[in-house]
Amino acid sequence: MRIRVRFTKHGKVRFTSHRDVARLWERALRRAELPVATSEGFTPRPKLHFGLALSTGHQSEGEYLDIDLLEPEAHDVDLDALPARLSPLLPPGLEVQVAAVVDRADDSLQKAVTSCSWRIEVPDTEPAVLAAATKTLLAKDVVQVTRERKGKQVTDDLRPGILHLSVDGPTPPDAPEAGAVLVAQLATHPRSVRPAELLAAYDPPLAEGRVCRTHQWITADGATREPLLPPGAPSTAQPTARAS
Known part of the structure; x- marks a missing residue:
């Protein structure tokens, strides 16, 4: 299952680079104990797919992240409660607004x-x-x-x-x-x-x-x-x- 998350980027966190924001998300997802799928190999990484990079220093009302979840554990995740579950685990300014299931066959956010x-x-x-x-x-x-x-x-x-x-x-x-x-x-x-x-x-x-x-x-x-x-x-x- 793939879910899409929409979040904001405001305040001091706008000076955080795109790469560092990705690390913040990886840590938040671990702390939330979500069943995130990982890549194979010697250094497995969570399967996260970010949208278009935002220049450091810019703010945003709507950033996007696609997250691949393991099956069948993904069906136990309450998507309506996910924003309130994730936002406290992220720095101030990164606030999750909504989460929903998307089709894996859809084009990537980048495209x-x-x-x-x-x-x-x-x-x-x-x-x-x-x-x-x-x-x-x-x-x-x-x-x-x-x-x-x-x-x-x-x-x-x-x-x-x-x-x-x-x-x-x-x-x-x-x-x-x-x-x-x-x-x-x-x-x-x-x-x-x-x-x-x-x-x-x-x-x-x-x-x-x-x-x-x-x-x-x-x-x-x-x-x-x-x-x-x-x-x-x-x-x-x-x-x-x-x-x-």
């Missing part, structure tokens, strides 16, 4: 997620100024960025991967610095667009404040939805409309 939605705080910028710069950026047919891939400098066009981009007013009162908030939906295939690359594409480049991944999107059965819906969410969800 299935086609885009992500982001809230990006841009310090020292007025919303009206940022809105004008965003309009200029979206008017471009090509938005070039140079990245390093396999030790070589490669120039890519970000524009097809910017699915939505708008300004959502000033930063909230608790922001470290006053500024404005960008709301973006960025593609993950065939080339992932990162928030830092998006900000660097502005002229002049924008500084990065707090960044939060709010949604991850997959397309299944003709509908666009999240890999696992949180409690109280509608049965189907739609990302924001494509930018024009």
Whole structure:
């Protein structure tokens, strides 16, 4: 049996790397005494399958982890009680929201997620100024960025991967610095667009404040939805409309 867990990443734990978060999960699952399946060989490891890596320092409303459980012991696991069982075993900021069974035949999270939605705080910028710069950026047919891939400098066009981009007013009162908030939906295939690359594409480049991944999107059965819906969410969800 494979179960999928949705969890948040907020606060100080956002400075924990993706690899270290994986170790935190391995320890929590051991302490919870769940019947987690392990790989074979001299150094067996729990069969955990994480979603798209989140850059160190970024926060998230919805991260995902697939866990393979042993049969038949898996049928004794109360999935409704699992969030309350696991959250206390994880550091503050990593909070399990929901767990559910998924089909092993489904695409992996790495392959299935086609885009992500982001809230990006841009310090020292007025919303009206940022809105004008965003309009200029979206008017471009090509938005070039140079990245390093396999030790070589490669120039890519970000524009097809910017699915939505708008300004959502000033930063909230608790922001470290006053500024404005960008709301973006960025593609993950065939080339992932990162928030830092998006900000660097502005002229002049924008500084990065707090960044939060709010949604991850997959397309299944003709509908666009999240890999696992949180409690109280509608049965189907739609990302924001494509930018024009």
